[in-house]
Amino acid sequence: MGESLDFSIMKVVNHGAYIMGPEVFELENALSEFCGASHSISCSSGTDALALILMAKGVKPGDAVLCPAFTFAATAEVVAWLGASPVFIDVKADTFNIDPVSLAQGLATAKAAGLRPVGVIAVDLFGQAADYNAIEPFCAEHSLWLLDDAAQSFGGTYKGRKIGTIGMATATSFFPAKPLGCYGDGGAIFTDDPDLADIIRSLRVHGQNNNDKYDNQRIGMTGRMDTIQAAVLIEKLKVFEDEIAARNTIADRYNAALADVVDVPRIQESIVSVWAQYTICLRGRDRQAFAASLKAQGVPTAIYYPRPLHKQTAYRHYPVAGNGLPVSDSLAEKVISLPMHPYLDAALQDRIIESVRASLA
Numbered sequence: 001m002g003e004s005l006d007f008s009i010m011k012v013v014n015h016g017a018y019i020m021g022p023e024v025f026e027l028e029n030a031l032s033e034f035c036g037a038s039h040s041i042s043c044s045s046g047t048d049a050l051a052l053i054l055m056a057k058g059v060k061p062g063d064a065v066l067c068p069a070f071t072f073a074a075t076a077e078v079v080a081w082l083g084a085s086p087v088f089i090d091v092k093a094d095t096f097n098i099d100p101v102s103l104a105q106g107l108a109t110a111k112a113a114g115l116r117p118v119g120v121i122a123v124d125l126f127g128q129a130a131d132y133n134a135i136e137p138f139c140a141e142h143s144l145w146l147l148d149d150a151a152q153s154f155g156g157t158y159k160g161r162k163i164g165t166i167g168m169a170t171a172t173s174f175f176p177a178k179p180l181g182c183y184g185d186g187g188a189i190f191t192d193d194p195d196l197a198d199i200i201r202s203l204r205v206h207g208q209n210n211n212d213k214y215d216n217q218r219i220g221m222t223g224r225m226d227t228i229q230a231a232v233l234i235e236k237l238k239v240f241e242d243e244i245a246a247r248n249t250i251a252d253r254y255n256a257a258l259a260d261v262v263d264v265p266r267i268q269e270s271i272v273s274v275w276a277q278y279t280i281c282l283r284g285r286d287r288q289a290f291a292a293s294l295k296a297q298g299v300p301t302a303i304y305y306p307r308p309l310h311k312q313t314a315y316r317h318y319p320v321a322g323n324g325l326p327v328s329d330s331l332a333e334k335v336i337s338l339p340m341h342p343y344l345d346a347a348l349q350d351r352i353i354e355s356v357r358a359s360l361a
């Protein structure tokens with residue numbers, strides 16, 4: 001993509017509208033067209049996307065927000081920013097996503113702790129959508145809003161519904177290592193609610209009045225996406241569908257070649273994952289030795305996540321659902337992610353597969 005990207009970046013450098021330039025709005029239109037959300041609001045990062053939504057909802061001290069413990073810190077960090085309390089929920093061993101049974105326990109835990117449950121942040125971990133057919137009725141029954149942390153899943157679908165159209169709002173990230181990455185930090189918010197979208201657009205620029213910028217109406221932040229990042233994303237979005245297809249081909253090849261020696265990731269029926277990570281579980285094997293053996297053969301690996309949030313220093317004082325989160329604890333000990341990107345060719349992938357098998361022999 002070199003030339004088209006160079007050209008798009010230089011165009012911004014030359015026109016000089018570095019902040020909220022025309023590419024920002026062009027990208028927002030393209031994102032809406034891509035995912036079907038009525039409102040796409042670009043912003044400074046995935047974390048800020050989550051925060052802007054919570055700020056717009058007026059999340060405050062005394063509120064509880066239910067979220068999984070087996071995720072990246074930002075999911076719960078934004079709740080704590082606003083003085084509210086994350087309540088950690090366990091995940092399912094086969095999908096790595098929120099366990100609806102634990103969700104019900106978390107609600108009881110929040111109430112017992114004297115907190116006011118206001119919403120759920122579901123995470124679509126490693127690119128696979130969470131179990132929304134179970135989560136949505138739960139949220140409706142208990143008057144909780146539903147926010148999709150789609151930092152890893154933008155581009156995917158859940159039973160025919162595009163990521164970006166589920167729940168009250170969706171947050172995604174364009175951090176370089178995400179499936180759709182820019183050349184720095186970036187993120188976006190998707191919603192079908194025009195009033196929520198208006199508030200978020202205001203919060204993104206210091207809470208300004210969308211019509212009179214020197215009358216700030218609320219406390220906001222510097223949450224804009226740089227025009228150069230929008231220019232990069234416009235180009236990369238054009239090939240994103242093809243990249244998602246390539247990631248799925250690669251995941252299928254890994255699954256076929258490794259299912260007999262490790263627990264390979266399982267995608268639920270009628271879900272299209274974007275494979276942000278290809279994460280396997282070792283069957284009682286020493287993970288450190290496995291990673292070291294692969295490294296010696298030139299194959300890099302990574303661990304997402306070695307410690308669930310409720311076991312991390314900044315988060316361990318927050319409530320957890322039920323009597324603990326055994327699945328999150330156990331996954332943290334045995335997951336490991338293999339190289340995954342759309343340009344991994346078959347020969348290189350075969351080398352990785354051979355190395356994995358040799359390391360387990």
Ligand SMILES: *Cc1c(COP(=O)(O)O)cnc(C)c1O
Pocket residue numbers: 045046047048071072074075123149151152172173174175185186187
């Ligand atoms: C990456 C990530 C974020 C944060 O996105 P940034 O753009 O890095 O701020 C939030 N949630 C999850 C699940 C992520 O993977």
